[in-house]
Amino acid sequence: MDTAIEVRDLVIERGKRTVLHGFTCTIPRGSVTGLLGPSGSGKTTLMRAIVGVQIVKSGSITVFGEPAGSAPLRHRMGYLTQAPSVYADLTVRENARYFAALYGLGAAEADQAVADVGLKKAAGQLVGTLSGGQRSRASLACAIVGNPDLVILDEPTVGQDPVLRDELWKRFQEMAANGATLLVSSHVMDEAARCERLLLIREGRLIADDTPAAVRASAGTDDLDEAFLRLIRAQGVAA
DSSP, X not given: OOEEEEEEEEEEEETTEEEEEEEEEEEETTOEEEEEOOTTSSHHHHHHHHHTOSOOSEEEEEEXXXXXXXGGGTTTEEEEOSSOOSOTTSBHHHHHHHHHHHTTXXXXXXXXXXXXXXXXXXXXXXXXXXXXXXXXXXXXXXXXXXXXXXEEEESTTTTOOHHHHHHHHHHHHHHHHTTOEEEEEESOGGGGGGSSEEXXXXXXXXXXXXXXXXXXXXXXXXXXXXXXXXXXHHTTOOO
């Protein structure tokens, strides 16, 4: 399978603290890759670097063969940040249609994205009146409306109920089946089993890069939480 993202020897500092320490990984096209680790481990920093909005001290990132952040990638990527990035004084539908227009798309595509994230009944509501979970879904609709080749999702299921989380993950897997590449961050290890590949990160270092089954096997346990802990201890990283 072709590579969508290649990260080589990435070092990022914020203030006087090194956030990523020579980080190296590859992410295959048409896959759902989970980026998992505790809060503060460097997940968001890595995602920002891949999108091209993070200052990098050294190392390289290429996305579909182009340097991260370069102009040819702008219409090929969708990015969902942890904080909702939609206009509070517009409705869900108006937000989606605005972002669709940036891709040269119409109302039908925007309305489909709203339906895909489970907000069809709330399409006419102002975003400012939505719950936190609904607002995150409105942001997600805007991130996927252009059917991007690469979708970067930072904690997309936080605050969502179990039924909706399941529906969102099914949607992510459908997107991958149709050729999109998804990088999804989470600190909830039970979501790891939904991914085709896992990047386990701790204190800015890559602990594992493999399938969920291989991660379990290498750690000698079927419990992914326990597998993560064993891998940390085996590599001498303080838990």
